[in-house]
Amino acid sequence: MMTEAGKPLAIALENCAKTFPDGTRALEPLDFAIEAGETVVFLGPSGCGKTTTLRIIAGLEEPDAGGRVLFDGEDVTHLPIEQRNVGMVFQSYALFPNMTVAGNIGYGLRIRRTPEAAIKARVAEMLGMMQIAKLADRRIDQLSGGQRQRVALARAIAVRPRALLLDEPLTALDAKLRDTLRLDIDALLRSLGITAIYVTHDQAEAMALGDRIVVMEHGRVAQIGKPREIYQRPATRFVAEFIGTMNRLTGMTDNGVFACRAGNLPWADAPANATEILFRPEDIRVAESHETAGLQGTVAAAFFLGDRTRLFVEVGEARPLVIESTARRDFGHGEAVRLAIDPRGLLVL
Amino acid sequence: MKHRGLFYLQLGFTLLVSAFLIVPVVLSIMAGLTVNYFVGIESGLTLRWVFEVWNGYRDTIFLSIGLSLACLAVTLILGVPTAYVLAKRQNALTRAIEELLVMPVAVPGLATALALIVTYGSLSGFRTSWAFILVGHVLFTLPFMVRSVLAVLSAIDLKTLEEGAASLGAGFWPRFRDIVLPNCRAGILAGSLMVVTLSMGEFNMTWLLHTPLTKTLPVGLADAYASLRLEVGSAYTLVFFLMIMPLLLALQAFANPRPAKFVAEETE
Numbered sequence: 001m002m003t004e005a006g007k008p009l010a011i012a013l014e015n016c017a018k019t020f021p022d023g024t025r026a027l028e029p030l031d032f033a034i035e036a037g038e039t040v041v042f043l044g045p046s047g048c049g050k051t052t053t054l055r056i057i058a059g060l061e062e063p064d065a066g067g068r069v070l071f072d073g074e075d076v077t078h079l080p081i082e083q084r085n086v087g088m089v090f091q092s093y094a095l096f097p098n099m100t101v102a103g104n105i106g107y108g109l110r111i112r113r114t115p116e117a118a119i120k121a122r123v124a125e126m127l128g129m130m131q132i133a134k135l136a137d138r139r140i141d142q143l144s145g146g147q148r149q150r151v152a153l154a155r156a157i158a159v160r161p162r163a164l165l166l167d168e169p170l171t172a173l174d175a176k177l178r179d180t181l182r183l184d185i186d187a188l189l190r191s192l193g194i195t196a197i198y199v200t201h202d203q204a205e206a207m208a209l210g211d212r213i214v215v216m217e218h219g220r221v222a223q224i225g226k227p228r229e230i231y232q233r234p235a236t237r238f239v240a241e242f243i244g245t246m247n248r249l250t251g252m253t254d255n256g257v258f259a260c261r262a263g264n265l266p267w268a269d270a271p272a273n274a275t276e277i278l279f280r281p282e283d284i285r286v287a288e289s290h291e292t293a294g295l296q297g298t299v300a301a302a303f304f305l306g307d308r309t310r311l312f313v314e315v316g317e318a319r320p321l322v323i324e325s326t327a328r329r330d331f332g333h334g335e336a337v338r339l340a341i342d343p344r345g346l347l348v349l
Numbered sequence: 350m351k352h353r354g355l356f357y358l359q360l361g362f363t364l365l366v367s368a369f370l371i372v373p374v375v376l377s378i379m380a381g382l383t384v385n386y387f388v389g390i391e392s393g394l395t396l397r398w399v400f401e402v403w404n405g406y407r408d409t410i411f412l413s414i415g416l417s418l419a420c421l422a423v424t425l426i427l428g429v430p431t432a433y434v435l436a437k438r439q440n441a442l443t444r445a446i447e448e449l450l451v452m453p454v455a456v457p458g459l460a461t462a463l464a465l466i467v468t469y470g471s472l473s474g475f476r477t478s479w480a481f482i483l484v485g486h487v488l489f490t491l492p493f494m495v496r497s498v499l500a501v502l503s504a505i506d507l508k509t510l511e512e513g514a515a516s517l518g519a520g521f522w523p524r525f526r527d528i529v530l531p532n533c534r535a536g537i538l539a540g541s542l543m544v545v546t547l548s549m550g551e552f553n554m555t556w557l558l559h560t561p562l563t564k565t566l567p568v569g570l571a572d573a574y575a576s577l578r579l580e581v582g583s584a585y586t587l588v589f590f591l592m593i594m595p596l597l598l599a600l601q602a603f604a605n606p607r608p609a610k611f612v613a614e615e616t617e
Contacts, residue, residue, distance in 0.1 A: 058516065060512055060515075080513045080515070080518075080520075081515045081516050082516070082518050082519055082520050084520075085518070086516060087516065088512070088513065088516035090509055090512070090513060091504055092509055094506070094509040094510055094512065094513030095513070096510065096513070096514070096528055096531075097505070097532060098528070098530070098531035098532050098534075107514070107517055107519075107527070108517030108519075110519055111518045111519045111523055127601070155517070156516070156517075159517060159518065165516075216398075230525055286582060
């Protein structure tokens with residue numbers, strides 16, 4: 001196994017905001033600390049400020065006056081990226097077309113005037129680690145998208161950066177390849193123990209890779225937390241709806257019962273004046289015939305996915321409920337079903 | 350059958366147009382190699398006129414070569430950084446500069462030359478040197494260099510490439526040397542050939558800017574046509590043709606962009 005010199009970097013953002021020359025506020029003042037060795041994922045729709053945050057950490061943008069970026073406590077706010085020693089991976093790969101794969105991977109070391117023999121050894125090590133040894137002498141335009149991103153990762157890591165910054169690295173790839181490469185990136189980050197900052201709009205990527213996720217909206221942080229917290233205890237409506245699928249019922253609470261158009265839902269710990277409840281598709285199921293269940297609806301659509309069936313059930317709300325059913329049976333269009341909800345999965349926001 | 354008829358019609362038309370363009374070239378070349386043009390090819394072939402041109406106008410040829418190379422050097426030094434800045438900073442000012450750069454191409458060469466003479470004609474040392482012509486040529490050819498480099502730089506994602514290099518520790522100069530210049534090589538080559546070719550053949554402006562001691566090849570050619578035997582003028586054309594043809598062919602070769610390739614994902 002490879003050995004990486006240096007201990008991981010702790011990064012802190014203090015009061016970092018970004019206003020572009022045309023007056024657009026890309027990022028509201030942000031205070032955030034990234035622990036050494038941690039993988040933090042910035043997640044949100046396009047224009048939410050996640051890429052701007054990454055670029056401020058990288059040194060590609062400076063925060064507005066008053067903002068500070070600290071690397072292990074040292075102020076690097078005005079240090080350009082080439083002096084920060086951070087590895088960066090771009091959505092568009094940014095590989096140099098005028099160099100071979102090996103030339104790309106060795107470039108950072110060449111800039112650091114590393115002896116030629118050491119460059120060769122390190123490049124070979126990187127090629128092996130990313131399983132692209134046979135591509136060493138290829139030109140960049142002879143590579144597929146997946147191969148390009150492996151080269152880009154190898155190139156970023158080759159210089160033993162203090163932190164690895166990844167800007168939507170998988171977005172340009174097709175779904176199957178995304179899954180493979182995501183697993184590889186996860187293994188890579190764990191084995192390197194490097195501080196990593198990963199920007200994406202894909203919640204599945206964020207959940208899989210992040211030690212912590214920062215969900216962003218309109219230049220503001222909507223929630224910071226571990227993937228499980230973000231998913232199970234979303235802080236805002238936006239987070240709840242952006243991460244995964246969320247069902248919604250509107251109604252009134254009275255004496256431990258939530259009453260809605262679909263029926264009455266017993267809920268002992270119901271907050272006094274909840275008029276809307278949210279829950280995940282896995283917390284609702286189609287009740288068996290012998291069970292008592294207060295809610296009912298009609299199947300609007302059913303998609304058999306192999307391991308489960310995704311049901312859309314009409315209950316008189318604005319949107320049908322989404323249910324992941326593992327029942328071993330067919331559901332017909334228009335079929336009346338009774339529904340049971342696990343109260344532990346209920347949220348009021 | 351109908352398609353076949355159309356094909357021959359098109360072929361005939363194409364050959365006719367080609368002949369219309371090529372026959373004068375062939376005739377002109379032949380005139381330069383014929384002993385007596387008015388007698389015709391029966392009078393025999395000779396290299397006499399070519400040697401006469403070589404002896405009488407050798408200096409104009411060397412001046413033209415020197416001038417076009419100097420023009421190339423200046424347009425490279427001015428044009429490549431200009432294109433780089435124009436590609437990196439897209440705003441109202443750079444767009445205005447881009448437009449202004451093309452002005453000397455749009456304005457008649459005579460007008461540009463006249464303006465240069467009116468403004469700098471009194472600097473006699475400058476006026477009588479070949480550097481005076483060089484200024485005109487640079488004005489005229491610079492947009493071609495800037496445009497062809499700019500076209501290549503706009504086609505690649507220059508910003509991200511530079512950011513990638515910077516993230517690996519490369520400061521401005523290493524970036525410019527290792528990333529920017531190699532990746533706009535095709536544009537620089539195409540621009541260079543264009544500049545040399547245009548400078549070599551420029552007549553409009555040069556005709557006004559030259560002095561009897563700073564005659565370029567095209568100006569000499571006009572001279573020869575005006576005052577000497579037609580055979581000499583034609584032989585001169587032949588010499589000019591031999592110099593410019595390789596440049597044009599090279600220009601063609603570099604102007605063809607490399608086709609983009611699709612590389613399929615490998616199954617794992």
